[in-house]
Amino acid sequence: MRLKASALVLAAALIAAAGTSAAAMKGPHAPALAPAAPIWVVDKAASRLTFRAAVSGQNFDGVFKKWDAQVAFDPKNLKASHAAVTIDIASVVTGDPTRDQMLPTPDFFSVAKFPKASFVTAAIVQTGPGHYQAIGDLRIKGMVRRVTLPFTLAIVGDTAKMDGALTIDRGWFGIGQGQYASSETVASNVVIMVRLAAKTAR
Helix, strand or coil: CHHHHHHHHHHHHHHHHHHHHHHHHHCCCCCCCCCCCCEEEECHHHCEEEEEEEECCEEEEEEECCEEEEEECCCCCHHHCEEEEEEEHHHEECCCHHHHHHCCCCCCCCCCCCCEEEEEEEEEEEEECCEEEEEEEEEECCEEEEEEEEEEEEEECCEEEEEEEEEEEHHHHCCCCHHHCCCCCECCEEEEEEEEEEEECC
């Protein structure tokens, strides 16, 4: 009987301790979950993803017609803010039929092997009023480079407008092979331009 009583006392003590631990976890000293940044829905009709390059000293512009972006952003909570952009490389158009036929080939974007490019942020920092930098990984043709995209942002109510530009070296990603590798014909620097319009989802 004494053994049974002792066992009952021990069981009661364990249950009480477990209840106290659970209450402590729910109490005021429990670690608080970091708030999530608001989700923004991109207005594709009012947004553009373009680039500027040069051949034989002559600039030309191109546009990617198919892409997608997931954005969570709060200027007061940049640690929880992030963005991911996926680009359908086959959708590139420059307005020149010969150039448009060359860009998907292995010498340039090699679309058959690498149909998608992407940019995923690792951090977003503010550099001044309305000015920010998105630091992240740019992936093109299976190669990844850490880059910094400076951008401006204006938020009015539930609407945001963002403009950014980033200069890359096409050689980082093997864009332009063989006779096109030299910068004497095709300039090494390419400027990627982003213009986004979005509305908050909540």
